[in-house]
Amino acid sequence: HSADAQRTDLMTITRFVLNEQSKHPESRGDFTILLSHIVLGCKFVCSAVNKAGLAKLIGLAGETNVQGEEQKKLDVLSNDVFIKALVSSGRTCILVSEEDEEATFVEPSKRGKYIVVFDPLDGSSNIDCGVSIGTIFGIYLVKEDREPTIEDVLQPGKNMLAAGYCMYGSSCTLVLSTGTGVNGFTLDPSLGEFILTHPDIKVPKKGKIYSVNEGNAKNWDGPTTKYVENCKFPKDGSSPKSLRYVGSMVADVHRTFLYGGIFLYPADKKSPNGKLRVLYEVFPMSFLMEQAGGQAFTGKQRALDLVPTKLHERSPIFLGSYEDVEEIKALYAVDN
Ligand code: AHG
Ligand code: MN
Ligand code: MN
Ligand code: MN
Numbered sequence: 001h002s003a004d005a006q007r008t009d010l011m012t013i014t015r016f017v018l019n020e021q022s023k024h025p026e027s028r029g030d031f032t033i034l035l036s037h038i039v040l041g042c043k044f045v046c047s048a049v050n051k052a053g054l055a056k057l058i059g060l061a062g063e064t065n066v067q068g069e070e071q072k073k074l075d076v077l078s079n080d081v082f083i084k085a086l087v088s089s090g091r092t093c094i095l096v097s098e099e100d101e102e103a104t105f106v107e108p109s110k111r112g113k114y115i116v117v118f119d120p121l122d123g124s125s126n127i128d129c130g131v132s133i134g135t136i137f138g139i140y141l142v143k144e145d146r147e148p149t150i151e152d153v154l155q156p157g158k159n160m161l162a163a164g165y166c167m168y169g170s171s172c173t174l175v176l177s178t179g180t181g182v183n184g185f186t187l188d189p190s191l192g193e194f195i196l197t198h199p200d201i202k203v204p205k206k207g208k209i210y211s212v213n214e215g216n217a218k219n220w221d222g223p224t225t226k227y228v229e230n231c232k233f234p235k236d237g238s239s240p241k242s243l244r245y246v247g248s249m250v251a252d253v254h255r256t257f258l259y260g261g262i263f264l265y266p267a268d269k270k271s272p273n274g275k276l277r278v279l280y281e282v283f284p285m286s287f288l289m290e291q292a293g294g295q296a297f298t299g300k301q302r303a304l305d306l307v308p309t310k311l312h313e314r315s316p317i318f319l320g321s322y323e324d325v326e327e328i329k330a331l332y333a334v335d336n
Contacts, residue, residue: 013039013174013185013194020178030091031162031178034114034139037089039194041082042135042166042174045121046187048077049133049168058128066101066312074127075099078120078135086116093148096279096311103153103311115140115153117279122165123248132169134250138284139163153311157283157304165284167250175201175254177291182257198258203294206323207260210241211252219268223299223331227264230327249276253285253319257292262320262328267299274316278308282317295325299332
């Protein structure tokens, strides 16, 4: 009987969020409506990514973004889709995207109480070769109901209400936390619904994988150099860790959630703040990692305590299995 019940008792992401919402009697369903628009954006991008090669959607868009990166067609398309979906939800007031230099302030008639920061397409360098890419998002409440300003966005990650990512890989997987644990949903294309497939994700306490771009080793600081050395030549006689690095943060972090280990994008001499952007890469992934029992560290502090001063600010990030991050914190403690 239970197998049948399992098959017919479909737990979709919408139903899951409605269940969550029922725990907040005061809620008027705004978050559920916001999330359904984010989910719509993810479904659209998933289908565009799957058709990219055929629909001539690969290659450059011919523009450069505020990051100084050449925008890919899919970067621009996914950005447009998410901006439109979020504005049409009528639940947002400020939108921050990796692809837009300035924040989008939603017109008063369509304004809601949520701020959404997002990376519409993460791992763009992997689009043309068909390697997994993703979308990353974080959700804040606007601080007061006065005219929203950029100050409302520059909040520490610990203020986030929710965060998530969607990975467009062999399957389309959406991982979400609304502050009470982490759950993973897989898109069933025949239903067009995200079904709960990874309930209550917990990152293993310790892992056997480290994930970093070794090509930057020449420019690393002491603690990172020492940590990576220990991964390869353990002093305690344990076996060396494996190196796994996809080059799409979503893919590297998703593997870390499921298999354990540590993901590092350290500072280096060329980029003293590392490469990853605080608001829409570091914060959402750090929020999720803490919710899954792991931790996230910047080399100086708990990542979620950082208070950003600029929209596209960057930070070094070390996140993953609790004990693995403890080791690198100890090395930076000596150094700081
Ligand atoms: P994006 O494609 O959104 O600009 O992000 C790319 C990021 C991130 O996905 C990944 O972890 C990192 O760039 C890889 O950088 P390197 O190629 O320097 O290792
Ligand atoms: Mn980019
Ligand atoms: Mn990114
Ligand atoms: Mn991106």
